[in-house]
Amino acid sequence: MQTKTIDSVAGKKRVILPRAVRRQQLILATMRCISKVGLSSVTMAQVTKEAGLSRGIANLHFERKENLLIETLRFVTDEYNRGQADILNAANFSSASEQLAALVQFQFSRSVTEATKMAVWFAFYGEATSRPTYQKICADSDARAARSVRALFTQLGAMQQAAVNVGAVTDGYIALIDGLWLNLLLAPKKMTRAKAKRVAWTFLEGVFPSIKA
Amino acid sequence: MQTKTIDSVAGKKRVILPRAVRRQQLILATMRCISKVGLSSVTMAQVTKEAGLSRGIANLHFERKENLLIETLRFVTDEYNRGQADILNAANFSSASEQLAALVQFQFSRSVTEATKMAVWFAFYGEATSRPTYQKICADSDARAARSVRALFTQLGAMQQAAVNVGAVTDGYIALIDGLWLNLLLAPKKMTRAKAKRVAWTFLEGVFPSIKA
DNA sequence: GCCGAGAATGAACCCACGTTCATTCTCGGC
């Protein structure tokens, strides 16, 4: 009478998996929960249920709830940083403008601007002021992201007729993207990915006229 | 042996004040607490202690904690909107550029960018995804702010040589300001009010060359 | 001066949630 199912839907059989797999399962479940109920009311019971696992497993793999949350934040920032680095450290672009286009494309890709992920980002941003650990993770991630954007902008600036204040432009671009993400999250009916991309692009064309071609 | 002090520092005497005063006291205390410990770990005990009042008073004036939080959010958004409206609806500016200058000045004024207030803003933004009530208050506030900025930009656009896409520029400007505020909050060591103002101004000069004078 | 309305207090209550841990189960090595 034992139903054979790949994922053991109704099965009572206990499944044992490596630590890394369980940790990721829990982190992903945490993200879904945060976007559903908010960082301030996520409970361990919800997360473990969402992950389809037992109550005590989170403590087994993360010790404390706070650790799970921190790892969730790290997961999201790392993923973004890896994606951005893949583009900005790549050597196989034929021009800086093409690299820039890839960057914008990436920043407003479905994967990055997915509601679940952005909800998590901003939930932690909102708590960062009062939690040194979150603060540090966010600051480090932002700094890393900013550095590589600045490098690209330096290249692009050198190609322009008029002199460009790379520092100010980088700060402005990063703020613009953050603000667009926020809008995308808070008013998805009013701001769309396509619209946001166009706005970003308008900013860039204003600063680096040569990319207009 | 009874020391007469205006604020009855050590006095045991019970003070009775009008509802509106108590409500504001509690709201201000809530803001300080949120910026200190974060929205997700604010407790009624902390807030009432911070306000120098008794445990039960919050429930007396707000019924539930949730109401106090909502009123706190409303307090912050209303204050901002009133300040912005004072500038953008004023008839006593000699030119649109002057009005624009006043807007930027206001948006990066100490009063608006004060750490306490911005922490509150972003704390609620972070929870807005999962709380329809916060979501609505934020969206309404943003929409109102955007409308009046768009009106000013329409005026400014009409003065330029080349045609300006007012919609995209408004969206961009608002996103830029939000992003700069976020930076100001998360990395106050790296981003300063003056720097932020300069970045905003650079954006505006790019879009509306005529204001450069 | 007295009284009623309602503002203010804080001890007590109760529940939700994080954490613990005794027990059960799985798997690989021998």
Added chain:
DNA sequence: GCCGAGAATGAACGTGGGTTCATTCTCGGC
């Protein structure tokens, strides 16, 4: 096939925190 390591479970525990409410206090009207 047996055994030990450790992964997984979920009932039970303790506590922190929101809410209630009986009581006390203040003030304005008469």
